[in-house]
Amino acid sequence: xxxxxASILDGSFYFTISFLMIILSFLGYFLYIFTENKLxxxxxxxxxxxxxxxxxxxxxxxxxxxxxxxxxxxxxTDLYDSLVFFAYVILLGFILLKLFYNFDSLGFIxxxxxxxxMAFATISPLATSAIEPSIPALRSYWLLYHIISLFLxxxxxxxxxxxxxxxxxxxxxxxxxxxxxxxxxxxNKANPLKFLSILYYPFILLYRQFIKLSPPIETLDExxxxxxxxxxxxxxxxxxxxxxxxxxxxxxYWSWDPKETWSLxxxxxxxxxxxxxxxxxxxxxxxAWIAVIxxxxxxxxxxxxxxxxxxxxSYATPGSTPIL
Amino acid sequence: MLSKLxxxxxxxxxxxxxxxxxxxxxxxxxxIDQGDTISQYKIIYGNNVFHILYWLGFLNIYNSWYFIGLAxxxxxxxxxxxxxxxxxxxxxxxxPDLSFDTALQKKRFKAQYITLQSSKNxxxxxxxxxxxxRKNFGNPIKDxxxxxxxxxxxLFYSKNSIFRISPIIAHLGALVVLxxxxxSAVLGYRSYTNIKVGQTIQHSYLLKNNKPVLxxxxxxxxxxxxxxxxxxxxxxxxxTLTIMKKHIGVLTKTIRVNHPLTYDGITIxxxxxxxxxxxxxxxxxxxxxxxxxxxxKALIYATPGKxxxxxxxxxxxSFNFFKKPKKNSIPFYxxxxxxxxxxxxxxxxxxxxxxxxxxxxxxFFTKYNNNIAFIFxxxxxxxxxxxxxxKNVDTDIVWIGSAILIFALFFSFFFxxxxxxxxxxxxxxxxxDKTNKIEILAIPHKKFASFYSMIDKNADEFKKNI
Ligand code: HEM
Numbered sequence: 107x108x109x110x111x112a113s114i115l116d117g118s119f120y121f122t123i124s125f126l127m128i129i130l131s132f133l134g135y136f137l138y139i140f141t142e143n144k145l146x147x148x149x150x151x152x153x154x155x156x157x158x159x160x161x162x163x164x165x166x167x168x169x170x171x172x173x174x175x176x177x178x179x180x181x182x183t184d185l186y187d188s189l190v191f192f193a194y195v196i197l198l199g200f201i202l203l204k205l206f207y208n209f210d211s212l213g214f215i216x217x218x219x220x221x222x223x224m225a226f227a228t229i230s231p232l233a234t235s236a237i238e239p240s241i242p243a244l245r246s247y248w249l250l251y252h253i254i255s256l257f258l259x260x261x262x263x264x265x266x267x268x269x270x271x272x273x274x275x276x277x278x279x280x281x282x283x284x285x286x287x288x289x290x291x292x293x294n295k296a297n298p299l300k301f302l303s304i305l306y307y308p309f310i311l312l313y314r315q316f317i318k319l320s321p322p323i324e325t326l327d328e329x330x331x332x333x334x335x336x337x338x339x340x341x342x343x344x345x346x347x348x349x350x351x352x353x354x355x356x357x358x359y360w361s362w363d364p365k366e367t368w369s370l371x372x373x374x375x376x377x378x379x380x381x382x383x384x385x386x387x388x389x390x391x392x393x394a395w396i397a398v399i400x401x402x403x404x405x406x407x408x409x410x411x412x413x414x415x416x417x418x419x420s421y422a423t424p425g426s427t428p429i430l
Numbered sequence: 431m432l433s434k435l436x437x438x439x440x441x442x443x444x445x446x447x448x449x450x451x452x453x454x455x456x457x458x459x460x461x462i463d464q465g466d467t468i469s470q471y472k473i474i475y476g477n478n479v480f481h482i483l484y485w486l487g488f489l490n491i492y493n494s495w496y497f498i499g500l501a502x503x504x505x506x507x508x509x510x511x512x513x514x515x516x517x518x519x520x521x522x523x524x525x526p527d528l529s530f531d532t533a534l535q536k537k538r539f540k541a542q543y544i545t546l547q548s549s550k551n552x553x554x555x556x557x558x559x560x561x562x563x564r565k566n567f568g569n570p571i572k573d574x575x576x577x578x579x580x581x582x583x584x585l586f587y588s589k590n591s592i593f594r595i596s597p598i599i600a601h602l603g604a605l606v607v608l609x610x611x612x613x614s615a616v617l618g619y620r621s622y623t624n625i626k627v628g629q630t631i632q633h634s635y636l637l638k639n640n641k642p643v644l645x646x647x648x649x650x651x652x653x654x655x656x657x658x659x660x661x662x663x664x665x666x667x668x669x670t671l672t673i674m675k676k677h678i679g680v681l682t683k684t685i686r687v688n689h690p691l692t693y694d695g696i697t698i699x700x701x702x703x704x705x706x707x708x709x710x711x712x713x714x715x716x717x718x719x720x721x722x723x724x725x726x727k728a729l730i731y732a733t734p735g736k737x738x739x740x741x742x743x744x745x746x747x748s749f750n751f752f753k754k755p756k757k758n759s760i761p762f763y764x765x766x767x768x769x770x771x772x773x774x775x776x777x778x779x780x781x782x783x784x785x786x787x788x789x790x791x792x793x794f795f796t797k798y799n800n801n802i803a804f805i806f807x808x809x810x811x812x813x814x815x816x817x818x819x820x821k822n823v824d825t826d827i828v829w830i831g832s833a834i835l836i837f838a839l840f841f842s843f844f845f846x847x848x849x850x851x852x853x854x855x856x857x858x859x860x861x862x863d864k865t866n867k868i869e870i871l872a873i874p875h876k877k878f879a880s881f882y883s884m885i886d887k888n889a890d891e892f893k894k895n896i
Contacts, residue, residue, distance in 0.1 A: 327879065335844075
């Protein structure tokens with residue numbers, strides 16, 4: 107049965123409201139993309155900032171509540187909290203990027219990712235908003251710093267993914283004008299009466315509008331690099347904190363647990379990104395592709411490992427027996 | 431030959447290939463459970479597949495020769511490429527090649543090259559240029575003006591050139607981390623063992639291959655408790671351990687998760703807990719005839735089927751399970767034994783309206799001839815505490831390397847070298863209108879759009895003045 111997570115007491119009600127706001131801002135960006143009316147994007151951005159502020163408030167409520175019920179740690183350990191936190195850093199990342207680069211078209215992708223994460227948190231039966239005491243191994247302040255750095259990294263990688271998508275769309279148009287012309291023609295020819303064209307017409311339109319509304323390709327390239335290296339820095343910090351914690355808690359800084367291994371794989375993916383720039387023949391397009399693939403690796407490391415391979419760090423099995 | 435090898439091992443392409451291979455091998459290790467026992471693998475994969483996986487080294491992949499080999503190759507490329515590039519980069523930092531023409535040729539693909547014409551004189555032009563670029567580049571580090579004829583002149587700016595060593599330091603940090611990892615893998619070990627309450631152990635089993643290691647002291651588990659939250663979630667596992675040397679306890683301490691105990695370079699961590707399958711029932715034997723309280727009762731841990739002496743009228747008994755217990759009835763019984771023969775029907779238990787103090791378990795009662803009563807008071811469980819025993823090697827070197835790496839990453843990413851040349855040359859005397867040619871050459875270390883637009887902006891400002 108689907109159960110909506112919403113309780114005023116533990117703060118999840120406010121998260122649910124912020125979820126609705128994110129949906130609204132996504133719709134606003136959607137309208138902006140098609141109408142090119144700046145009013146929509148401005149309104150959406152204001153909603154995003156409000157949702158972010160509301161989530162900040164909700165986190166404070168939730169933290170205080172968790173102290174109140176005798177759990178002396180911020181609630182960040184279960185699937186619900188982590189998904190909500192993921193959406194939170196994505197909004198933060200988008201707000202910062204918007205201030206630096208003024209990407210409106212990026213809003214569409216970023217609010218979509220935040221929306222997906224919030225939807226999973228709010229509706230999925232796997233994610234419950236009830237604050238449950240965590241297993242003994244997690245009762246440590248290392249946890250807080252470990253999770254915050256990793257989520258800053260995840261948020262940055264999500265942003266680089268969004269920008270890389272814009273980059274690749276734009277790149278295709280510049281380097282393959284014939285093909286994109288065909289797509290334009292196809293869009294013009296598309297007969298709304300035909301069932302198939304109804305299906306793909308919006309995507310073609312979206313594609314065209316993305317090309318039109320995105321910043322120049324060089325700016326996108328620079329933004330991908332800067333966002334990725336920000337993420338890489340925090341990923342490195344998060345992994346090192348995790349290792350130091352593991353060393354402190356159970357005597358080995360590395361035990362090849364699946365989550366650990368996947369975080370290393372993520373790290374390697376972005377190390378390849380950083381070095382790809384230095385190799386002849388690996389142009390910006392390859393780097394954008396690595397940013398896209400890298401985000402898939404991040405998502406697998408974050409959720410896939412828990413849902414598929416259980417281990418030390420499992421989010422997906424609340425209250426599971428401690429396997430240390 | 432040597433230089434070819436040198437080139438091969440310092441190529442970034444090779445490094446990328448090694449990165450990809452290491453990632454691929456690591457993925458295999460997350461798909462196939464590592465470190466299970468052989469019998470578990472045989473159950474999961476079947477005999478044949480097990481042998482193939484074993485032969486491929488997939489069951490202990492992070493210790494396989496090829497994984498270690500790939501890591502070694504990566505370390506080699508790191509060393510070779512750093513050794514190759516470091517002297518060159520340091521030389522360039524200390525003694526940069528300031529020549530406009532070589533820079534223009536070498537870095538063409540990154541450079542922003544602007545030429546302008548002006549009739550103003552060289553001195554004036556360079557002053558304007560200084561003004562226009564000061565905000566972003568500061569003062570020129572080299573300023574050549576031919577004051578006498580005031581004809582040619584050039585400015586050279588370099589920003590953040592010192593930070594070109596940050597990637598070198600980042601690689602050094604990575605090397606330090608890897609060195610620490612190798613040292614701890616070679617010199618230390620990680621092992622685990624389970625200790626029953628009351629038991630003393632001196633062996634532990636390596637995590638990677640279950641081989642026993644002899645510890646330099648014995649460990650006795652004095653006590654073990656689990657604490658729970660109200661809803662039954664575990665809150666803490668606490669073991670009280672005594673370190674024994676030559677049968678003398680030298681240290682007693684409680685450990686719990688995140689709070690280990692270190693003795694003699696060896697650290698003991700609380701990892702898990704459990705209990706063995708109960709093998710004995712706790713039977714309280716009461717002498718109903720005796721008024722004197724002292725010898726009235728005895729507690730006997732009875733293993734099913736075995737014969738025990740009740741010490742009352744020489745009566746022996748055994749505790750047994752019914753082979754086919756009836757539904758909703760108590761499945762065990764007592765047999766009374768005299769002269770090695772079972773006598774009478776089995777003594778059936780009845781539930782008492784009391785519970786045990788400790789576990790709040792029901793008590794069961796039965797008696798024989800109004801002489802002896804037997805009370806079943808639960809089962810005897812042996813708790814064990816799962817501990818991880820680690821020979822400590824200084825992991826500090828890993829943390830120092832990580833700190834170096836992270837600091838250097840920060841500077842590599844956010845402090846980039848930028849160079850700028852401005853050169854003014856008078857046009858050929860043959861040309862009629864006497865103008866000066868101004869060349870602006872800007873070279874970033876990284877091709878960032880913002881760099882080029884910044885140069886354009888400064889150049890526009892400059893143009894306004896000339
Ligand atoms: C093992 C971990 C490694 C880490 C953490 C690492 C890190 C870095 C970083 C942060 C940079 C600077 C990139 C930038 O500023 O955009 C860099 C550049 C570089 N790396 Fe690595 N690297 C590693 C391995 C390697 C290996 C094995 C090679 C072998 C060839 C290599 C070759 C290079 C080269 C040639 C550069 C260019 C330096 C420059 O821009 O001046 N790296 N690396």
